[in-house]
Amino acid sequence: MKVKLLKDVSKSELAEIKKMVGEAFITNELFHEFGDMSDRKELVMKYMDIYTDYVYESKALYVTEDHKGAVGFVHSKKAPVYPQMKMLFRLLKVIPFKTLKRYMSHIKQISDSNKQYAIKPHIDILFVCVDKEYQGKGYARYLVEAAKKYAESEKVPLLFDTDMKQYAQIYQHYGCELYNQTLASNGVTRYNLVWKKEM
Numbered sequence: 001m002k003v004k005l006l007k008d009v010s011k012s013e014l015a016e017i018k019k020m021v022g023e024a025f026i027t028n029e030l031f032h033e034f035g036d037m038s039d040r041k042e043l044v045m046k047y048m049d050i051y052t053d054y055v056y057e058s059k060a061l062y063v064t065e066d067h068k069g070a071v072g073f074v075h076s077k078k079a080p081v082y083p084q085m086k087m088l089f090r091l092l093k094v095i096p097f098k099t100l101k102r103y104m105s106h107i108k109q110i111s112d113s114n115k116q117y118a119i120k121p122h123i124d125i126l127f128v129c130v131d132k133e134y135q136g137k138g139y140a141r142y143l144v145e146a147a148k149k150y151a152e153s154e155k156v157p158l159l160f161d162t163d164m165k166q167y168a169q170i171y172q173h174y175g176c177e178l179y180n181q182t183l184a185s186n187g188v189t190r191y192n193l194v195w196k197k198e199m
Contacts, residue, residue, distance in 0.1 A: 001064055001065070001138070001139070001142045002064070002065050003062050003063065003064055003069075003071070003142055003143055003145075003146035004062060004063065004065070005059065005061070005062055006056060006061045006062060006063045006070075007059070013067065014052075014053075014056060016067065017052065017061075017063065017067055017070055018048065018049045018052040018053070019045075020067075020068075020070065020129060020131050021048050021051075021052050021070060021127065021129045022044060022045040022047075022048035022049055022052075023045070023132065024129045024130070024132070025044050025047075025048050025127075025129075026040065026041050026044050026045070028044075028163060028164060029163040029164055029188045029189075030162075030163045030188075031043075031044050031047070031103075032106070032163075032186055032187075032188045033099065033102040033103045033105075033106050033186065034047075034099060034103065035099075043095060043096075043099065046094045046095070047091065047094075047095060050087055050090045050091055050094070051087065051127075052072075053083075053087070053090075054083045054084060054086070054087035055072040055074075055126050055127075057080075057083040057086070058074060058079065058080050058083045058084075059080075060072050060073060060074040060079075060126060062143070062146055062147075064139060064142065064143070068130065068131040068133075068134040068139060069129065069130045069131070069134065069139035069140070069142065069143050070127070070128075070129045070130075070143070071125070071126075071127065071128050071129070071143035071144070071146060071147055072125070072126030072127050073123050073124060073125050073126060073147045073150060073158075074123070074124055074126065075121070075122075075123055075154060075156070076118070076121055076122050076123070076124060076156075077121050079124075106184055106185075106186055106188070109182070109184045109185060110161075110182050110184055110190040113161070113180055113181075113182040113190045113192050114159055114161055114180065114192040116179060116180065116192075117157050117159055117179075117194050118159065120156075120157075121154075121156045122151075122156050122157045122158070122159050123147065123150060123151040123154065123156055123157070123158045123159065124159055124161075125144075125147055125158065125159060125160045125161075128140055128143050128144060128167075130143070140170065140174075141174060144171070144174050148175075148195055151195065151197075152197050155197075157194050157195065157196045158176075158194065158195040158196075159192070159193070159194055160176055160192070160193040160194070160195070161190060161191070161192055161193075162190075162191050162193075163188050163189065163190055163191070164191075165189070165191065167191075168191035168193060171193045171195075172193065174195075175195055176193040176194060176195045177193060177194050177195070177196075178191060178192070178193050179192055179193065179194055180192040
């Protein structure tokens with residue numbers, strides 16, 4: 001299964017990918033501060049729509065040939081600034097201030113959890129996402145392998161940050177090392193993992 005950089009796609013094609021990514025993140029504990037599952041759905045979909053635009057505009061969005069799996073990854077020294085600033089501005093317009101304030105408070109608590117590796121050049125995994133109808137068919141492994149190859153070519157570690165224990169376990173199954181866990185005040189644990197060629 002080939003994984004390639006997504007570029008020059010139609011708005012409708014990108015919209016389908018954004019929908020897939022958004023739906024995958026509704027249950028993610030990253031969005032604990034957005035409310036319970038029923039309350040958070042609309043906000044998470046809006047957030048991930050904007051975030052996926054950011055990843056695409058950063059030339060960091062990779063997909064399987066059938067667009068049923070997507071992974072975002074970027075080199076820490078090559079991440080463009082403008083798409084990030086644009087994303088933040090758009091989020092301020094659509095996410096209620098109180099919700100965003102609680103969310104950013106959570107992010108602040110876990111922002112340094114990966115500093116053991118993040119202080120040096122590395123590749124950041126932005127997300128790994130598989131269409132719910134295609135999960136369990138090896139897509140995630142292909143997506144992670146594509147990121148590993150890029151990290152290997154750049155001779156830097158590949159970092160994974162997740163707030164979902166089951167995802168941390170999956171990444172460990174793919175050869176990553178769990179090197180840190182941080183419990184935030186809202187009860188959500190951030191798991192930090194790394195993959196290095198010599199592991």
